[in-house]
């Protein structure tokens with residue numbers, strides 16, 4: 001019985017290196033939206049003591065002086081690299097659960113009788129590196145919770161292949177003994193303090209407690225963790241990802257926006273993007289909400305928050321219908337005289353694209369339902385926006401203050417890397 005956890009190493013920082021081999025041993029950090037905080041660090045940057053989530057201005061000077069390289073986040077690029085890694089994995093294993101942008105669980109039960117799983121892991125790792133340039137680490141163990149422990153153990157004993165399997169009782173107990181309680185998956189900071197007080201400081205001590213006692217004294221969730229640590233599988237691979245329930249596109253602005261015209265064009269951009277996502281999910285929505293707000297951090301200025309939901313009589317995923325609703329929702333919540341710092345759109349109440357629902361009443365805004373037309377636009381816009389809707393802002397206006405973004409190497413014709 002075995003599962004594997006594949007984790008991309010320092011994912012965002014590793015992505016930035018793929019087309020910049022000159023940065024091989026350079027410390028790299030990646031910043032959050034608006035270049036506020038450090039959200040990813042290469043191993044070298046971690047060694048310099050750059051903490052996760054620290055405000056950039058605090059470490060900027062010393063980091064750059066020591067030869068570090070900084071990037072604004074380039075999520076288009078990271079998302080595309082992530083999809084490439086996941087695609088490769090999907091080709092190798094029958095069961096995969098994409099857990100986050102840089103992590104996936106693999107079901108290995110059916111492979112176990114045909115392969116040496118450790119060698120299989122090494123092979124997959126080298127292929128991913130060769131085909132995408134992304135370095136991954138792989139932990140193999142009987143349960144999900146133990147795969148995380150296997151990865152920690154690999155780091156602790158510095159496994160050069162970055163692939164580590166724990167399967168015998170001896171290996172598992174050894175790894176558990178060396179795992180501090182706060183590093184156990186699902187045990188947060190508060191719970192680990194609680195357990196520390198009860199003299200439970202490593203994972204082995206937790207695993208050796210009677211699960212029924214844990215259930216009574218703590219929670220069902222922790223009981224499940226204990227069972228998983230003991231090698232009983234309680235959490236399975238969830239590969240039938242349920243359809244999304246809502247789609248949100250929202251952003252803080254780099255510069256404040258005060259006039260309705262600009263705000264409308266921003267909200268229109270969000271509406272277009274959200275509609276594309278909706279069609280991608282093969283869903284239609286019957287609720288469109290828009291929100292706007294001023295910055296809670298400039299509390300010396302007047303504050304305003306507005307939110308409005310429009311109900312659509314017929315579900316739609318046509319950009320034009322969603323644009324009409326979004327602009328209608330924006331009008332009553334916009335108040336002049338405020339500096340807006342953030343806006344967003346939320347699509348909800350989904351129905352499957354193929355189900356048709358007819359309204360009892362005649363809708364004056366009969367949905368366009370011209371799915372072919374939308375499909376052509378999506379195809380044309382797939383790599384780079386070519387077709388805009390009239391109310392959009394066409395100046396490639398970016399709401400974010402990001403000055404250090406790397407090119408969209410893999411998703412934009414205009415930003416392909418040039419090999420000389």
Ligand SMILES: [Mg+2]
Pocket residue numbers: 007008009010011102
């Ligand atoms: Mg990672």
